[in-house]
Amino acid sequence: MTLLYDRETCTGCMLCIKVCNFGAISKDGDKVAFDLDKCVLCGSCEEVCPVNAIEIERRTVDKEKIAEYRDVWVYCETTDGRLRNVALELVTKGRELADKLGEHLVALLIGYQVEHLAEHLVHHGADKVVVIDEEVFKDYTTDAYTIAVTSLIAPRKPAVVLFGATNNGRDLAPRVAARLGLGLTADCTGLDIDDERQLVQTRPAFGGNIMAEILCPYTRPQMATVRPNVFKPSEPDPTRTGEVERVNININPVQVRTRVLEKVREITEGMRSVEEADIVVSSGRGIKDPSNLALPKELADLLGAAVGGSRPIVDLGWLPPTQQVGQSGRTICPRLYIALGISGAIQHLAGMSSSDIIVAINKDPEAPIFEVADFGIVGDLFEVVPALIEEIKKLQATR
């Protein structure tokens, strides 16, 4: 086992029991005992032990090798020839990290007919944009994109590479990590640089019940996928200048082993994307019947909002999966989030609690959604929402 406990040295101070977030340490006479089935080897106990009686065996770090890796790279995802929002979020965050390191920010732009997007990335903070623009990259395929990314980062040695935690980003990044033998942290919601110039990656685990700080101490580049809509993109500065480098990658068609035959959009006509809307009107189990969704839709239309839903009603097929808000759906941060008949399970809160303003309407005064709502109404949504629609119409008429 890789956790070593020296019972002789242990003074029985019990500090380790207090810091263990997993309840894996218990009192054992005047010393302690470890339940290794619960232990995740996070090292909290090792850090707090005043007499170094706890040791976790780790790999050694080759500092010289690590110092060869410089600069922050962000992979900028495109779809149908346009940048995805998360690309600008990553450039903004990457700029901040590069400044802390005193290094450059390089944006990696891969796609077909995307070169013109490079200047946007510069305006948002990139020092340099590396562009791969070829027809083989028109549709996302794991093979072609993995070859492109690995063949660039292996020789150029960046210290950090960030990807958006989108469906494609989470398909690509682990493939790259496995090929190059690199650490990768999934779905980060926080990124920082510590005193030792390491990337500190914060992410939720156990369905959002707990947060973990992850490091990649031994390998470079340090790689992470970053949850969309957590970092806000900066305002573009059209006077900023940067270098654009066009790179050609030779890919033999046989290297691409999957073929996209057809793409189907499911965000139906008149249904806005919950990720991109300023206002989201979301419904939960309290809506009772799919026919009642007309009510939140009317409210959403009035406000120019997107219609969202919690997991139960998406599981029932009342709304398409693209509209699901929460841990297993979309993470969003609109200016206004209106939760109708949503109790607020922790998995749901994980997807919307960074919204600027949260409004909750729910019959149950004890519903956890009220703990995060800026304005909560305890009442029947079928009475309150029609009244709300009336009031908004009145307000809009005066403008």
Added chain:
Amino acid sequence: MKQVPEVAEVKINPETGTLIRDGVPSILNPFDEIAVEAAIQLKEQHGGEVIVITMGPPQAKDALYKALAMGADSAVHLTDPRFAGADTWATARTLAKQIGKMKPFDLVICGKQAIDGDTAQVGPEIAEFLGIPQICYVRHIELEDGKHVKVHRETDEGYEVVRARLPVLLTATKGLNEPRLPNIMGIMKAKKKPLEVVDADTLGLPEDEIGLKGSPTTVRKVFPPEKRKGGMKIEAEDPREAARKLVEFLAKKGVI
């Protein structure tokens, strides 16, 4: 597949900020259940053999028994204290080593992600170590001619139809199927099906490629999430009045 705690029942001790895992049941990861069901359905339609593989502590065999009870033919349990503390890279390395020994195979199916870690990384990493293509977030599978697979892969906008030659690794997501409940016959048969236990020595990977020592990432600290504070809460005795106050609040904040 992976055995996971039922995360919906994991609670935080408000005083200490620690996870309360006592009494939280362990289950077969729901996405893996979908993967197992998909494999069994393919076997029912096309023939073949379904082998389930997990890496985990001794009690993870319960998850294997569940899959065997659903209809898998045999199971492999990678279990050894030296596997503990593995991150996604070391986990995938370990699983891929075992799968590689079991060639030839047509399909490797994983759940999209485990509900405790939510990384979705182990599937693609296994595919890379095996040197086979991957198609992630699959909602529909068609075996075309015994040599190709055509699937619907979920995207952020909807889905795409993707075709690949076998062998290929798929990760299963919601909507692919409704996993069956094991029946009594299945549960009784499960205990008699072959279940191979493999430790680190038998697997034959160097110690610096497994467990915590083989993991390029390390957890520095865990802490409870920051809680957002609630604001005002009013009782809607008069819905009109409540709606009026809400509109006033929103207008003042400048969001409507």
